[in-house]
Amino acid sequence: MYINEYELTKGLYLLKRPAEKYWGLVDHYAVMDVGNTSSLFPNVGQRPIVIEKVEGKGIIASYNSKNWTILGKVKDHHILSATLRLIQALENPTYDLFGNNCEHFARFIAEGKKESEQVNSFGALALFFGVVMLLSQD
Numbered sequence: 001m002y003i004n005e006y007e008l009t010k011g012l013y014l015l016k017r018p019a020e021k022y023w024g025l026v027d028h029y030a031v032m033d034v035g036n037t038s039s040l041f042p043n044v045g046q047r048p049i050v051i052e053k054v055e056g057k058g059i060i061a062s063y064n065s066k067n068w069t070i071l072g073k074v075k076d077h078h079i080l081s082a083t084l085r086l087i088q089a090l091e092n093p094t095y096d097l098f099g100n101n102c103e104h105f106a107r108f109i110a111e112g113k114k115e116s117e118q119v120n121s122f123g124a125l126a127l128f129f130g131v132v133m134l135l136s137q138d
Contacts, residue, residue, distance in 0.1 A: 010035030
């Protein structure tokens with residue numbers, strides 16, 4: 001579902017949108033804080049704050065809630081767990097495609113696991129083609 005910021009309840013949300021840099025072939029992930037659940041963004045009221053990790057820029061927090069799709073509300077947003085994960089993720093702004101990209105960042109905050117389904121899928125695809133290439137040499 002696309003974001004209508006006026007219908008959102010207070011909490012943290014996992015977001016994604018097509019990555020412009022890669023012609024929409026991959027998705028870009030972020031977390032949105034509505035109502036300053038994390039208490040890290042004073043004086044924002046209910047307005048959504050999108051927190052994202054961007055290659056070459058580190059971590060960005062902005063009011064840009066356009067073009068994002070909500071994947072789900074963070075289940076433990078109302079207790080300290082998600083907020084502590086957010087604080088921990090903010091402490092490491094370094095971007096690493098295979099270990100600390102935007103999806104790792106957002107899924108760690110939202111789910112507590114530093115995973116990237118996209119990296120895993122591309123790795124499996126590369127492995128498949130590697131095996132096919134090896135078998136076709138015979």
